[in-house]
Amino acid sequence: MKINIFATADIHGRVVPYNYGTNCPTDNSIANLHSAYKALKDENSILVDNGDMIKGNFIEKFVYFHRHPAIEIMNFMEYDLWNLGNHEFNYGLDNIYRLMNDFKGTTLLANSNGNFTPYKIIEKKGIKIAFIGIETLFVNEFEAQQLGDFKITDPVDVLDSIIDEIREDVHAIIGLFHLGLSDENGVVHAGILSIIDSMKHKKYLDAIISGHTHDGFESFKYKDILIAQPPAYGRGLIKLELDFSEKKLNRINSKIIKSSDYEPDEDIIDIYEPYHKKILEFTNKILGFVDNVEGDYNYDLEDGPLVHLITDVMRFYYPADVVAFQLDSPDTKMKNGFLRRTDIARFYTYSGGEVSLYEITGSDLKEYMNWSSRYYIYEDGELKKNPKRQSFKYKTFDIFGNIKYILDYRKEDRITCLKRLDGSDILDEDKLIIGMNEYRMNYLMSDMGPLKYKNFQQISSSQYIQKGFENYGTIRELAEIFFDGLPENKFVYNGKTNFEIKY
Incomplete structure (x- = not known):
């Protein structure tokens, strides 16, 4: 039987x-x-x-x-x-x-x-x-x-x-x-x-x-x-x-x-x-407008308008010294004009992603960034994705916003430049507020993570913002409030690049 x-x-x-x-x-x-x-x-x-x-x-x-x-x-x-x-x-x-x-x-x-x-x-x-x-x-x-x-x-x-x-x-x-x-x-x-x-x-x-x-x-x-x-x-x-x-x-x-x-x-x-x-009525609502955002960008390897937009949205919750996030969407191409809820969901695919705050040091940040960089390996003059890191449930290559940095894959310590936007160096002993996803921080502090001997306490988290009965603190939802606060609800990319990848 x-x-x-x-x-x-x-x-x-x-x-x-x-x-x-x-x-x-x-x-x-x-x-x-x-x-x-x-x-x-x-x-x-x-x-x-x-x-x-x-x-x-x-x-x-x-x-x-x-x-x-x-x-x-x-x-x-x-x-x-x-x-x-x-x-x-x-x-x-x-x-x-x-x-x-x-x-x-x-x-x-x-x-x-x-x-x-x-x-x-x-x-x-x-x-x-x-x-x-x-x-x-x-x-x-x-x-x-x-x-x-x-x-x-x-x-x-x-x-x-x-x-x-x-x-x-x-x-x-x-x-x-x-x-x-x-x-x-x-x-x-x-x-x-x-x-x-x-x-x-x-x-x-x-x-x-x-x-x-x-x-x-x-x-x-x-x-x-x-x-x-x-x-x-x-x-x-x-x-x-x-x-x-x-x-x-x-x-x-x-x-x-x-x-x-x-x-x-x-x-x-x-x-x-x-x-x-x-759902179609909800997702097609226009949140605001974007300008100077068009172009073909590989956001793992180059800075661009979407990195700046997500950075600004995350820092809208709290002006952290640095923010960290991942972009794993197969379609991150932006167009000038209106931006809908569905576009934000397409660019940032993690529906539960929030902004949680922790105090770390410059040394901790470098450890984190070096670990993140090893999502790629440098072989025969080209970058290849690390098979072991691709086996993780979520992508483990993070982008760091509101700072300037150079990531050089030809060197063991890949972070060769780390500065604030005003040009001042971020020193190992400097204390920084980082805004990032709680899930990622929990991994960083786990026995398998690069910061396994640390125990950073969460200062605050956007996931506990309440609007009516629903949590209203995801990055997708923060984007709605962010655009509401912009002049004419418009985000304009300033054309600046804050990080560089060398290999």
Whole structure:
């Protein structure tokens, strides 16, 4: 007998095949995946989601609506299980409980001190399969301010305890882990492999559906446990095939079903149409105007108008001595004229990016900049991307604004010039306020980071600016306030360059 488990993860608002950041149709969405699921499912099929459903592609604009469209779609598709992802916690526990109440399936979360369902046993023709939901420890860092005493706990003990409790009563145990393979930012048990290494009862865990890191892989075997991760953004789902004989699990296979191989489901298109129209109206609002910004720029290797715009937006929150950010959009080409919300989203792709403030020294800044520069390696007279650094979830080459610097790849200490805009040198002992993303700073101070012996305390963060019920402190949202404060709402690039890359 075969039981098929179909799994999605990290949908991030891709309900219909449309990217509201680029204002373009796509071929990936949950609507496409529903067509695939309808074509492939049978009476012995189980449908699960492994987190990060409610934020991304501007679907978060409906997070406080009476009905969240993501939950409406999940109910329409008859999802059996929903394992919470870290972005489900972006809007507080009360909102999670409300969404859980609206969801007709079962919501899972085993490793927390909250009141959640840790596991669910689903029976198909006498075969009992247990699903255990595990969340990333990084929720405690991402959402510390608004979750209060709620904590995500280390998953190892709770996994061993649950498995010990249920292993005699079920025929297979599947983990829904909103985690990647490796320990994120070097934090032990923030990755699947270190969790497995520490478990006492790992031999009873048959397979793990991964998520969070947006890697999307069909099959990875570790200590006889099959691990698979659905492609993010609705690009595909995992079909996990469990083959039983006399209620004994004989074999597990996994495969990726590509979204692009199926047309979007018309019913989902119709359900989402009112939301689609509202998002288009929202994203196409003109925020302001830009001038002297046209040109072909490689923003990793040269300064230009977008660097100055993001720098000014970040320093609008607080006039930091230096700001740091990354640009990983494939389309950063600017045009003179009006600038819409969708353009800001296209240029700056990280929807949760905020400005957090820390006091560092000039020496710390140099260490950070040298580490960042090693995203590229210099070989045979040309720059190449470092394969190891490309394996990170997010791009790790940062741009530094409001300072002057020269980055010379021909030298071991690549920072050959570091000055303030007034031309004065930034000395090792100088104290500086840096504005940057909290997630990046947490990595820099981790055991794997270049500033691992430091413990910088956050002075302030734009993520706690409130406007109505929503956080209003992301860089995208700060851009709106920034343009409101400009004469005639216009940003004009002054043509200056503040950094130079040599190789």
